[in-house]
Amino acid sequence: MSDDEPDLELLALLRQHLQGKLNISDEPETGVLEGAEYVYDNAIDVALDMRSCKNAAAAIYSQMQQKQYSAAQWSAHELHPKTKDDATIAFIFTMDLLNFSFWSEKPEADRFAISYRDKRWTGYWSLVAAMQRALDEGIPITDSHFWQDEEECTIDTLRQVFRSCSDEEMPMLAERLACLREAGTVLYEKYECSPTKLVEAANGSAAALVNLLAKDFACFRDEHRVEGRRKPVRILKRAQIFVADLWACFEGEGHGAFRDIDKITMFADYRVPQILNTMGCIAYSPPLDVAVRAKKDIPSGGNWEMQLRGCSIWCVELIRREIKRNHPEVDINAILIDFFLYDTIKEIEAAGQESIPHHRTRSIWY
Numbered sequence: 001m002s003d004d005e006p007d008l009e010l011l012a013l014l015r016q017h018l019q020g021k022l023n024i025s026d027e028p029e030t031g032v033l034e035g036a037e038y039v040y041d042n043a044i045d046v047a048l049d050m051r052s053c054k055n056a057a058a059a060i061y062s063q064m065q066q067k068q069y070s071a072a073q074w075s076a077h078e079l080h081p082k083t084k085d086d087a088t089i090a091f092i093f094t095m096d097l098l099n100f101s102f103w104s105e106k107p108e109a110d111r112f113a114i115s116y117r118d119k120r121w122t123g124y125w126s127l128v129a130a131m132q133r134a135l136d137e138g139i140p141i142t143d144s145h146f147w148q149d150e151e152e153c154t155i156d157t158l159r160q161v162f163r164s165c166s167d168e169e170m171p172m173l174a175e176r177l178a179c180l181r182e183a184g185t186v187l188y189e190k191y192e193c194s195p196t197k198l199v200e201a202a203n204g205s206a207a208a209l210v211n212l213l214a215k216d217f218a219c220f221r222d223e224h225r226v227e228g229r230r231k232p233v234r235i236l237k238r239a240q241i242f243v244a245d246l247w248a249c250f251e252g253e254g255h256g257a258f259r260d261i262d263k264i265t266m267f268a269d270y271r272v273p274q275i276l277n278t279m280g281c282i283a284y285s286p287p288l289d290v291a292v293r294a295k296k297d298i299p300s301g302g303n304w305e306m307q308l309r310g311c312s313i314w315c316v317e318l319i320r321r322e323i324k325r326n327h328p329e330v331d332i333n334a335i336l337i338d339f340f341l342y343d344t345i346k347e348i349e350a351a352g353q354e355s356i357p358h359h360r361t362r363s364i365w366y
């Protein structure tokens with residue numbers, strides 16, 4: 001080897017050493033957790049209670065153990081798709097494109113609801129039920145070609161797909177149509193009209209898939225400016241829950257196999273902050289507490305809302321760390337803790353035992 005040729009072996013060793021020391025990894029990061037910690041460090045209207053977080057970690061761990069909570073629960077839900085194929089990937093992609101803002105101010109009997117399989121579905125489940133019903137009725141709601149067809153896929157088509165068994169229409173139908181249109185265009189331009197090709201473009205990295213969604217789809221770009229910080233805080237709730245739903249549905253196999261799945265954080269929606277507050281893990285300042293209990297509109301991207309979302313992400317991260325500290329052998333991540341917390345608050349809601357309302361923010365982000 002001549003003197004001026006680089007010693008590739010030496011360079012490889014140096015790179016390995018530096019990566020170890022400086023944690024310079026080729027693996028992508030989403031930046032969500034870093035942004036959440038920044039929001040928590042600067043929050044004045046939402047605080048974390050460490051004693052309650054410790055107690056919650058113990059309670060969540062023991063209940064998850066008792067219920068043998070795992071990714072397998074996802075497919076066990078009556079309405080979730082059961083096959084592990086491209087059709088299911090398209091279903092989950094469509095679902096998480098539209099997975100936002102189901103809440104209503106009407107009484108339970110009058111709120112937007114979907115009648116399907118002789119049951120009345122509300123909230124998130126109304127979305128899944130409406131999609132299943134549409135497919136049963138031959139409406140290709142999960143097909144990105146359909147989303148781009150301005151003759152076939154109109155606001156009236158969505159009114160039909162999401163027709164309610166009460167007088168209230170599904171919220172934000174126009175925004176949902178815009179999400180489908182945009183996603184159809186991006187899939188056509190970049191991913192051969194295939195959600196599976198989009199998943200495969202991430203080469204098995206959860207963080208890379210989240211970043212692809214945020215980069216290529218404006219309707220997944222759930223990031224917001226906060227004062228005192230140059231770059232926006234990335235929350236990316238629907239991008240992250242898409243990866244998590246894929247991972248859970250495929251039970252970590254095939255198109256659900258992500259080597260860095262533990263980089264996915266809690267999904268900052270309007271339900272998990274409610275259960276975290278109920279458990280005493282997060283506390284609101286008096287004015288925020290009054291506003292939430294009065295079901296006042298909490299503007300999307302505002303100071304209060306960003307504190308609610310950022311502090312909830314950070315809170316679940318601390319609960320996850322506490323569980324891992326006490327049970328290093330247990331394979332648990334923020335996704336399973338989040339799914340468990342969501343299902344728990346839904347049980348509390350069904351039993352009519354909510355002690356504080358969820359916060360009211362209307363947005364396409366959650």
Ligand SMILES: Nc1nc2c(c(CN[C@H]3C=C[C@H](O)[C@@H]3O)cn2[C@@H]2O[C@H](COP(=O)(O)O)[C@@H](O)[C@H]2O)c(=O)[nH]1
Pocket residue numbers: 073074077099100101102103122123124125266267268269270271272338339340342343366
């Ligand atoms: N953080 C978090 N947010 C979640 C879910 C789910 C459903 N995931 C299923 C999959 C596995 C789990 O076991 C669940 O069965 C929906 N949401 C969000 O909540 C809101 C809907 O509330 P409500 O209107 O009351 O149904 C809305 O923003 C929706 O996007 C979750 O898991 N985590």
